[in-house]
Amino acid sequence: MRLPRRRFNAALAAGLGLGAWPAAHAQFRVEISGIGATQLPVAITRFRDEDKAGQPISAIIRADLERSGVFRVVDSSGTLDERSAPAFADWRGRGADALVSGSASKLADGRFDVRFKLWDVVKGTDLVGQALAVPAADLRLAAHRIADEVHQRLTGERGVNATRIAYVTKAANRYALRITDADGEGGQVALASPQPIISPAWSPDGRQLSYVSFEAGKAVVMLQDVSSGERRSVASFRGSNSAPAWSPDGRRLAVTLSRDGVSQLYLIDLDGGNLRRLTTTNAIDTEAVFAPDGQSIYFVSDRGGAPQVYRMPASGGAAERVTFSGGYNISPALSPDGRTLAYVTRDGGAFRVMTLELGGGAPVAVSDTRDDESPSFAPNGRLIIYATRAQGRDVLMTTTLDGKIRTRLLSSGIDVREPAWGPYGR
Structure with missing residues (x-):
């Protein structure tokens, strides 16, 4: 199964665990397009x-x-x-x-x-x-x-402007994991590296980030404290360790491991113990995300011959297919109320962000770009941030769930990928 090249070909070299992080001068500006109803x-x-x-x-x-x-x-x-x-x-x-x-x-x-x-x-x-x-x-x-x-x-609804996002930038062959305001400005450099950084994910309380590091010569899942910069390895098994996703209670991670051959889903405690395998197939099972109630996990599998989004109990068990429109659907994300699925579909030679109401309805394309990746919901469920490519640069976009209002966060001289929207509270 071919997944987006930037995420799965990227590597992470030794970063700097910084107690006092430098400011992130991303120099963003905002362009609004579309008309709301x-x-x-x-x-x-x-x-x-x-x-x-x-x-x-x-x-x-x-x-x-x-x-x-x-x-x-x-x-x-x-x-x-x-x-x-x-x-x-x-x-x-x-x-x-x-x-x-x-x-x-x-x-x-x-x-x-x-x-x-x-x-x-x-x-x-x-x-x-x-x-x-x-x-x-x-x-x-x-x-x-x-x-x-x-x-x-x-x-009568809570805004999300005082929340934070994490994303990865590249400038002059240097990579940085940044934590900034929701508009992409301000904040700190959480990790700097000469090698790519991939798959950042926020803990439910916003105090930690997980991500994937290759500094040991293989993919390793890391945890990092947002305030202090202290970091540690959580999953460093034989083979690849990737795609961390937090359980809603913040006590465990779902990860993708190839320790037993093909990539499969596992649960692991934050101290690296109590490893438990969730899937047992001959297919590639990856990109897990928990439902907000913690009762089920959505993930990507090519068990049907091509990558699609599936759902199974969080404790493991039989999986049911969720996406049927399109022959290639990856990178699932769930809204905070669990009602809407965002994902990336391949449409011809283009990759576009889609939304799907899980209670019924047809998928809706919410982007007009061709190289979309990594959708992530705002904590109020009203916006999605994602990465894409425009005018020769890697950029971040936000969109309303119907795709009618899209905002481009434009940076000066840097490529921006891998966004993850943090929870309330800071």
Whole structure:
């Protein structure tokens, strides 16, 4: 079974376990494409004195809300802050249903006092106002948290802008595993290597990452503490050790091992003990992912002659086929509510991200690119991040589940692959 070349031909050399990680200067910018069926029109004015803070707070909030696919930003010109009394008739004339404004003031201790207010323009009332005192290094995070508060107040659903993503970059034959904000900026370099890094996966509590390393001359599954950089081997058996996936309780990993010949699925504790084989076939079984309730595992197998997504009990047992449309389907990912499957299908010579409602329905193509890999759901289940290739570069994209709003995260001079969206909490 041929799986995506970047993931399965890549190798990981000895990395740097860093206690104090350098900042990740990915220099991302955002391009939005597509039109959503229903979007809430919101105005976000420039925050007073944000130019003195060193971060474009209002622009970060604007990009966050646009990327969600739920909001449409309207004309936001004008001078306003959280203390102002908005001319609601004027904002209604611009087509806004909601209005966000605020300020960023430097305090005597060097921190910044970031304030904002959200108004309901239709009713002419204020909905929420907050003040955050943050160090300069956390100004981006403060902007993301404001965007999440606006998202939740206006939709009733939790936003994901203050969460993190992990991904792998390549520049001048150097590779790095980066942990950044959900928009791909800020954060740290968690691991640096002259060799490729593959298959990062977040623990459910967001405190650890698993990935695959080749530094010992073969594929080895590693764990790394996100805060300290401490790392250790979990699976280093004879043959290949690959494709780690966390159980929902964070106590075990599902891994793909070839220790007994062909690649099969196993469960292993985080200390490397209590190894248990889940599949016993002559086929290649790989790319496991747990259902959110922990009762079943989805995986890829070529037992039917070509790679397809299957499902079986998490304790092992009979497997049932899940994907039937298309002759080549790989890289399954499950939404947090367990209702939607994302995967990559081969369509002619192209590889595209698809979604499938597991309760019934036809697969939906959510990308318009040709070299997609590694779909991963946001923790609210409303967005998918994936890797692809565009204009000669490896890039990251996010998409809504219907594919109507796609966001390209563009980097300067580096290739970006292997995204994994982290859980809530940081």
